[in-house]
Amino acid sequence: MRERYGGKLFSWVLVLLLAMLAVYPALAYPVAEHAEDTACFHVYRAVVFTAARADGALYPRWVQSINAGLGGPLFSFYSPLTFYLLDGLHAVGIPPAPGWGVLVGLSMLLGAAGMFALALSLFRRADVALASAACFTYAPHLIVDFYERGSPQALPIILSPWLLWALLRLARRPNGLRLAMAALAWALMVLAHAAAALWALPVAGLFLVYLRWRERASWRALGACVLALAAGSVISAFFVLPYAAERGFVQADNNHRDLFTQPVKNPVSWETLLAPPPILDTGAGNNELGRSLGWLHASLLVLGLGLGIVLWRRRRWTDMILPVGMAALGVASVWLQTEGATPIWAAIPMLSILEFRWRLQSTLGLEAALILGCLLMAWPFSAKVEGTGKGTADKRRSTPMASKVQALGSPAASVGNRVRTIVAVALAVTFVGLELPSLYPQLLPRLADFTHSPTPAEAEAYGLSNKVPGLSAFSEEQPVWRTAPFTEEEAQQAAATPLSNLPAGGRLSAVERRTGRWQMQIESPVAFKAAFYLLYFPGWAGYVDGARQTLTPLAGLGYAQMDIPAGMHTIVLRYEGTPVQHIADGLSILAVLAVVAAALLWRGPQAAAQPAQAAGAVSPGQAPSKGLEPADLAGPIYYFQPRWWVAAGLGLLIAAKLLWVDPHTTWLRWASTPAAPHGAQVQSNIWFGDSIRLCGYRIESTRLHPSERVRVTLYWGVSRRITRPAYSFVHLLGPVDNPEEGNPVWGQQDKQVPAGSQLIDWQPGQLYPDSYEFPVSPKAPQGNYQLEIGWQDAATGQRLPVSVGQPGAPPGSVNFDVSGLRVSPSLLDRAQQLAWRLLLPHTLPHPRQETLGTTVRLLGYDVQPAQAKPGQTVHLTLYWQDLAPMQTSYKVFTHLLDGQGQSYGGHDGIPVHGTRPTTVWTPGEILADRHDITLPATIAPGAYRFEIGLYEESSGARLPAYGAQGQRLEQDRIMLDGLAVK
Numbered sequence: 001m002r003e004r005y006g007g008k009l010f011s012w013v014l015v016l017l018l019a020m021l022a023v024y025p026a027l028a029y030p031v032a033e034h035a036e037d038t039a040c041f042h043v044y045r046a047v048v049f050t051a052a053r054a055d056g057a058l059y060p061r062w063v064q065s066i067n068a069g070l071g072g073p074l075f076s077f078y079s080p081l082t083f084y085l086l087d088g089l090h091a092v093g094i095p096p097a098p099g100w101g102v103l104v105g106l107s108m109l110l111g112a113a114g115m116f117a118l119a120l121s122l123f124r125r126a127d128v129a130l131a132s133a134a135c136f137t138y139a140p141h142l143i144v145d146f147y148e149r150g151s152p153q154a155l156p157i158i159l160s161p162w163l164l165w166a167l168l169r170l171a172r173r174p175n176g177l178r179l180a181m182a183a184l185a186w187a188l189m190v191l192a193h194a195a196a197a198l199w200a201l202p203v204a205g206l207f208l209v210y211l212r213w214r215e216r217a218s219w220r221a222l223g224a225c226v227l228a229l230a231a232g233s234v235i236s237a238f239f240v241l242p243y244a245a246e247r248g249f250v251q252a253d254n255n256h257r258d259l260f261t262q263p264v265k266n267p268v269s270w271e272t273l274l275a276p277p278p279i280l281d282t283g284a285g286n287n288e289l290g291r292s293l294g295w296l297h298a299s300l301l302v303l304g305l306g307l308g309i310v311l312w313r314r315r316r317w318t319d320m321i322l323p324v325g326m327a328a329l330g331v332a333s334v335w336l337q338t339e340g341a342t343p344i345w346a347a348i349p350m351l352s353i354l355e356f357r358w359r360l361q362s363t364l365g366l367e368a369a370l371i372l373g374c375l376l377m378a379w380p381f382s383a384k385v386e387g388t389g390k391g392t393a394d395k396r397r398s399t400p401m402a403s404k405v406q407a408l409g410s411p412a413a414s415v416g417n418r419v420r421t422i423v424a425v426a427l428a429v430t431f432v433g434l435e436l437p438s439l440y441p442q443l444l445p446r447l448a449d450f451t452h453s454p455t456p457a458e459a460e461a462y463g464l465s466n467k468v469p470g471l472s473a474f475s476e477e478q479p480v481w482r483t484a485p486f487t488e489e490e491a492q493q494a495a496a497t498p499l500s501n502l503p504a505g506g507r508l509s510a511v512e513r514r515t516g517r518w519q520m521q522i523e524s525p526v527a528f529k530a531a532f533y534l535l536y537f538p539g540w541a542g543y544v545d546g547a548r549q550t551l552t553p554l555a556g557l558g559y560a561q562m563d564i565p566a567g568m569h570t571i572v573l574r575y576e577g578t579p580v581q582h583i584a585d586g587l588s589i590l591a592v593l594a595v596v597a598a599a600l601l602w603r604g605p606q607a608a609a610q611p612a613q614a615a616g617a618v619s620p621g622q623a624p625s626k627g628l629e630p631a632d633l634a635g636p637i638y639y640f641q642p643r644w645w646v647a648a649g650l651g652l653l654i655a656a657k658l659l660w661v662d663p664h665t666t667w668l669r670w671a672s673t674p675a676a677p678h679g680a681q682v683q684s685n686i687w688f689g690d691s692i693r694l695c696g697y698r699i700e701s702t703r704l705h706p707s708e709r710v711r712v713t714l715y716w717g718v719s720r721r722i723t724r725p726a727y728s729f730v731h732l733l734g735p736v737d738n739p740e741e742g743n744p745v746w747g748q749q750d751k752q753v754p755a756g757s758q759l760i761d762w763q764p765g766q767l768y769p770d771s772y773e774f775p776v777s778p779k780a781p782q783g784n785y786q787l788e789i790g791w792q793d794a795a796t797g798q799r800l801p802v803s804v805g806q807p808g809a810p811p812g813s814v815n816f817d818v819s820g821l822r823v824s825p826s827l828l829d830r831a832q833q834l835a836w837r838l839l840l841p842h843t844l845p846h847p848r849q850e851t852l853g854t855t856v857r858l859l860g861y862d863v864q865p866a867q868a869k870p871g872q873t874v875h876l877t878l879y880w881q882d883l884a885p886m887q888t889s890y891k892v893f894t895h896l897l898d899g900q901g902q903s904y905g906g907h908d909g910i911p912v913h914g915t916r917p918t919t920v921w922t923p924g925e926i927l928a929d930r931h932d933i934t935l936p937a938t939i940a941p942g943a944y945r946f947e948i949g950l951y952e953e954s955s956g957a958r959l960p961a962y963g964a965q966g967q968r969l970e971q972d973r974i975m976l977d978g979l980a981v982k
Contacts, residue, residue, distance in 0.1 A: 007639030010647065011126040012116070014640065015133050017650050019112035021432060022137055022439060024658055025147065026104035029442040032097040032450065035150025039447035042082065042150060044459035045471050046096035049075065049083040051456045055515035059238065062537070062575045064515050065456035067469045067478065068491035070535045070559075074470065076242055076581075077250060077477045081191040082152040097450040104146045107158045112137040114161035115366075119373050121168050126639045127424040128376045132369040134428035136161065138435040139365025140277070140294040141358075147441040148289045155192035157362050159185055160200045161369075164207050167225045171217035174224040175604025180595045182225065186232030191239060195353060196362055203363050204229070206325040214318040234591035241584035249538060254474035261355045261474075264345040268337040268358050274298065277434050280443040283672035285766030286755045287443050291358045293334065296431060297368040301330040304371035307378060323374040326367040333360040372427065379420045436657075437668045445757060464488055479537050482558030494533035500559060501531045516575035523568045529561050534573065536560040539581065543572040672767050677715040679769065688791045689800040692726070692759075693717045695767060699787075702821045707778040710747055710821075712787060716755060716768040725794035728754040730772045734823070735783035736910065736917050746785070746823075749774040752794070776823060781912070783920030785821040837926065840879060849964035850974045852950050855884045856918075856959070859926065863946075863978040871937045874979060876946060878929045880911065882921035889917040890950040890959060894931045896979070897945050904939055906946075907931040918950070939981055946976040 025031065032038045052060030061076040075083070082103070089099035115136035119129035136142075145154035166182035186204075189197040208225055211217040217225075233240070256262055268291060275292040304327025311320045335341055337357040345351055354360070451458065463469040469486040470478050493500070498511060498518060506524040518534065534540070536553035542562040543549065551573075552561045564571070577585075661667050672678040680696025687693050693716065700711035710732055732747035755768035762768060791800040841847060844860035851857045859879040868874050876894055895906035910917050911929045921927070949972055950959040958972035 006642040007126075010642035010644065011130070011639040012113075013647050014126075014650070015112055015116045015130055016109060017647060017654065018130070018134055018428060018432060019109055019137050020654055021436065021657070022108045022112075022143065023105040024654075025439050025441050026101040026108065028658075030097065030101070030450075031104060031147055031441045032100040032150065033446050033448045034441050034444040035100070035147060036447060038100050038150030040466075040468070041471050041473070042152070043096045043100065043448070043450060044454065044462055045074065045078070046083050046086040046090075046099070047454045047459045048456050048471070049080075050087045050090050050096070052515040053087050057515050060515055061242075061577070061581070062516055062539070064513070065460045066463060066471050067482075067535060068464060068486040068488075069460055069494040070482075070486075070490075070533055072470050072477055072479065072535060073246075073250065073537055073539075074472070074477050076239075076246065077252075078472075079152065079191055079193050080239060081188060082155060082193075095450075095453040097454070100150065107146070107155060108137060111142070111158035111161065114158070114165060115369055118161040118165040118168070119369065120637060121165060122370075123373045123377050124637050125377070125420075125424075126637070127421040128373050131376060131424040131428045131431075132373045134431040135297070135300070135372050136365045136369040138431045139297060139368070140289070140292055140435065140438070141361040142365055143435060143438050144289045144291070145362070147439075148444055151193075153193040153196040153359070153362065156189035156196040156200055157366065159189045159192065160203065160363070160366050163189060163200075163204060164366075167204070167207060167211065167228070168215070170225055170228060171211040171215060171221045173604055174221045176598035176600065176602030178604075179224055179228045179231070179602070180599040182228035183231035183235060183591075183595050186229050187235040190233065190236040194236075194240060194243065196359075199354075199360065200363055200366075202329055203326070203366060206321075206329060209325070210321045214321050231591055231595050234587050235595070236588070237584045237591070238581075238588040239584075241587070242578065242581045245580045246538070246578065249479060250476065251474075251478050251480055252476050254476045254478075255355060256352055257474060263352055263354055263357045264342060266357060267339040267342060270338060273334065273337065277437060279437040279668070279670055280440050281670040281672050281678060281767070281769075282443060282666055283670070283674075283677075283767050284443075284769060285763050286445055286757055286768050286770075288756065289438050289444075291361070293361060293364060294434070296427075296434065297364055298334070300368040300371045300375070301327045301334070301364075303327075303375055305331070307371075307375055310378070319374075323371050326370050330364055330367040330371075333364065336360055376420055376424050376427075379416065379423070440662075440669060443669070460491065464491060479535050479553075479558055481536050481553035481555075484556050484558075490533075498533055499530055500533055501528070503528050518571075518573040520571050521568065522564055522571050524564060524566055527566045528564055530564045530571075531557075531559040531561050532573065534560045539575055539578045541574050541576045543574070544569050546570075546572075672715075674717045674765075674767060677767050677769070679713065680715050685805055687803045687805075689726075691719050691722055692791060692800065693719065694789065697789075699821070704776050704785075704821060704823050706776055706780045706823065709773055709775050710787075711771070711773050714770045714772070714789065716762075716770055717766065718759075718762045718764055720764055722759050722762060724760075726759050726791045726800065727752050727794055728770070728791050729789070730774075731788040732774075732776060732821070733786050733788050734780060735785070735920050736781060736914060738777065738779075739914050740777075740779075745788075746777045746780040747774050779915055780823050781915045781917070781920050782823055782922060782925075783917075785823055787821065837924075840926065844879065846976070846978060848974070848976075850969070851883070851962045852959040852972075852974075855882065855886050856950065857881045857883055858948075858974060861976055861978075863976075866978055867980045867982055868935055869982055870935055870939045873932050873934045876931045876933060876948075876976075878931070878948060880927045880929055882918075882923055882925045882927075884923055886918045886921060888952055889919045891953050892929060892931070893947075893949055893951060894933065895947045896933055896935075897947055898940075898942065904936055904944070905933055907933055935981065941981050943977070944979045944981060946979070947971075947973040948976060949973045 032043055048063040048065045049060060051065060052063045059075070059080065061073055062071055063074050064071040066072050066074060085103055086096050086099045089102055090096060094102055112133050116129045116133040119132035120126065123129060123132075142154055142157060145151045145157075163182065163185040166178065166185050170178040170182050186197075189200065208222060211225065212219075212222050259265055272291050273293050274295070275290055276295070277292065278288070278290050280287040304323040308320045308324035308327070311317075311323075336344065337360055345357075459471065463471050464486060469475070472478075497508065498513060498520060499508060499522070502508060502522075503524050503526055506522065509521040509523070511520040512518070518532070522530070531554050535558050536551060537560075540551055540560055541548060542551045542560070544562070544564065549562045553559070554561050560573070562571075562573075670678040674693065674695045676683065677696045679698055681698045683696040684694050694714060695717050696715040698713045698715075704710060710730075712730060714728075714730070727750060729750040730748065731745045733744045734746040735744075737744050738746050749772045751770075751772075755762075755770035757768075790802070792798060793800065840859055845862050847860040848858045857880070859881050861879065862877045864875045864877075865872075874896075878892070878894075889910065891908055892911055893906065893908045896904045898904065909931070912927055913930075916927055916929075949961055951957060952959075961969040961972040961974055963969055
């Protein structure tokens with residue numbers, strides 16, 4: 001008995017120890033204050049939820065301490081499971097803010113255990129299951145969701161391995177208890193975050209296909225799985241049905257009013273998706289974890305497709321379902337995040353419910369973990385399989401991907417299994433190691449400072465002061481009848497009295513206001529329509545002396561109104577729910593009763609007797625024996641041999657990291673200071689105003705091409721707290737003015753929220769790396785450029801003065817310039833230059849060979865149209881070739897002359913419409929320089945010529961002109977024929 005359970009216990013201890021590195025930060029640090037959604041919303045939501053539960057509401061669809069005390073249907077439209085869990089923790093003395101940390105820690109353990117259990121049931125080996133559990137638990141998106149976003153959407157992902165595990169067990173041996181477990185898992189996923197549960201549904205659907213065709217589950221067993229999912233959906237109907245049916249009662253479309261919540265307009269770049277693991281900086285005030293897929297996780301998607309090719313060639317069709325299916329889902333979810341999938345988002349507006357494309361990463365950890373298990377079980381790929389196709393390998397319900405090689409138990413098989421174990425453990429350690437630098441949530445920006453036990457009054461005050469009165473980012477749960485903004489004055493009035501319009505001489509008494517139930521005595525000398533400080537919403541009912549009265553909304557303010565007769569009356573307002581809510585509640589109750597009945601009454605087929613070895617402590621390096629495949633277990637499970645010194649050593653390493661490395665070193669983190677910012681190419685000490693300091697900067701590339709993106713990172717600091725908002729800017733200044741802008745700006749980015757947070761929130765002593773990325777104008781001329789960096793006051797628009805060395809030094813300009821950038825021709829431009837050099841001499845209508853000075857040659861010209869009418873515009877295109885660099889900027893002159901030399905107009909200007917001054921020409925370059933000349937309406941018919949050349953603007957001196965034979969041309973001009981006026 002001791003040997004039988006020792007290996008199982010040891011294996012479970014290993015996986016839980018491995019998960020502890022992800023669990024500890026949640027318990028040791030105030031993660032709720034650093035996670036965005038938790039700091040801004042969820043803690044205060046938990047406060048009002050708990051207050052409503054204390055008022056006696058079993059499911060508080062309506063809570064009162066929001067919207068300036070007027071209440072709102074917050075939890076009719078937000079999945080309630082997270083808040084039930086936080087309420088349960090509060091009941092045992094853990095307030096909401098630390099309660100979030102406890103919830104995160106327990107969830108990480110639950111997720112690791114669930115993935116280990118699922119992989120153990122599928123692959124029958126503890127080493128493979130350990131690697132899969134590490135892959136799942138340390139998926140980058142899961143860590144971001146819990147520690148940076150603080151989002152309950154991570155909970156359905158944590159529960160998803162448990163759902164697949166329950167479906168697997170149900171398919172292998174259907175009975176009522178297993179059906180109930182699967183139904184409960186799915187219901188909990190929906191109640192944790194309905195949208196995230198839907199994103200996991202394709203994975204569950206693919207898993208059902210796997211169960212039918214690879215596990216050889218009967219159609220009856222598959223039907224039981226589908227029934228479990230349906231039962232779970234009905235159990236959660238008390239939330240889902242009203243959410244879907246009553247969204248027209250609230251301002252749900254507010255979710256998409258801002259550009260950043262419209263996924264069709266916000267693709268994720270490949271650079272972001274494939275970014276290296278983040279390393280946080282102890283000196284930075286705006287650390288972030290990013291949206292990377294994780295290199296190993298992304299690689300597993302590709303390897304899953306590669307494994308499919310191998311299996312296809314070996315005709316192992318059903319073995320392909322799990323790895324190829326999961327890889328295909330993963331690749332599709334990655335591609336949908338990119339710019340290439342934008343037409344899909346535009347064509348399917350329903351997808352906008354996601355709000356952010358990167359939410360599609362949520363199932364990547366699960367998909368990668370299952371692919372990893374299949375890859376490890378397919379080891380070694382080169383082995384010959386005993387039989388292929390449906391006729392042999394797939395008849396037995398065997399372990400997925402298991403290689404059936406040589407004689408079982410032979411030395412070769414044993415060596416292969418030992419290698420598999422080494423690879424699996426090494427991969428598990430690698431998954432953990434890559435994410436260790438991300439597990440310092442205390443280095444993320446601190447967004448809140450909660451009291452020990454926040455109150456509903458604090459939640460209400462927070463909502464008003466931060467312009468989120470309904471404790472939602474976009475007021476999307478606010479009833480549609482309320483269109484006026486909420487104010488502090490209104491909140492004070494609502495706190496003082498429940499009635500906004502008591503007639504003169506009227507009196508209120510015996511006032512009692514609880515969540516979902518108001519009662520009071522109103523004495524009025526006249527009949528009137530009472531307007532209560534309560535937002536109207538269907539589900540509220542009003543009673544006067546026990547007789548039901550109709551409630552109506554007050555236009556604009558949305559107050560609930562009710563007719564009150566003259567005299568003394570008892571008034572009761574009660575939230576009784578809507579018909580849809582009652583139907584949904586009834587369906588959920590019936591579903592729960594049905595599932596409980598099934599669990600108690602449906603026993604299902606009995607499991608076959610399990611051989612003792614199946615659960616024994618057998619080393620994963622040992623080859624299994626034939627014949628040990630009970631119908632329910634599809635073969636024995638092989639656990640690690642219990643070597644407790646390994647567990648003890650692992651525990652000591654974890655303790656050393658948590659108790660010494662983290663508090664006493666900066667290992668696994670950068671340690672920047674304002675004097676030495678990590679990542680800066682150039683350190684600087686430039687001050688803007690008297691408080692903002694540029695500590696350094698990094699430019700990714702100083703050699704640019706038109707349309708290419710400029711990437712620069714600035715490292716800011718402040719010497720004190722800033723009280724006046726200011727905006728930052730970076731401009732790319734070129735050698736000449738941009739004709740479209742009327743200034744020398746050829747690219748720019750201005751920021752109202754530099755470094756990802758308001759300037760007034762920056763903390764002295766911390767660095768704020770601030771990345772700018774913008775395209776160079778596609779029409780940008782060649783030449784030397786510089787970056788103009790500065791700040792402007794948000795209220796006045798005035799630029800802050802710049803000083804060098806220390807604040808208060810004599811101010812210089814109102815911007816700081818970084819030189820050394822150069823824009824060069826693009827690849828397309830270089831190809832065009834090559835084509836012109838080869839073809840122009842043979843294709844120009846009017847080839848020429850005159851030169852101007854020793855630096856410019858006229859290769860030819862073209863006149864369109866060659867025959868024109870008075871008043872028509874003629875296009876003269878000159879083809880110049882640069883022979884040598886020029887230090888002077890020359891203008892081109894083009895004059896239209898008749899036979900007697902009289903001028904009829906022309907055009908002077910910097911070449912190529914002012915975009916290519918001669919100072920930026922490069923030797924050998926060819927330019928097509930078009931000049932538009934409008935003929936006078938009174939011009940006489942006849943033949944006309946153009947005189948052209950170059951001159952210096954300041955002096956008017958023309959560049960000497962020479963003919964094709966080298967002779968100096970009269971008046972330093974080149975004469976061109978080719979225009980006839982009719």
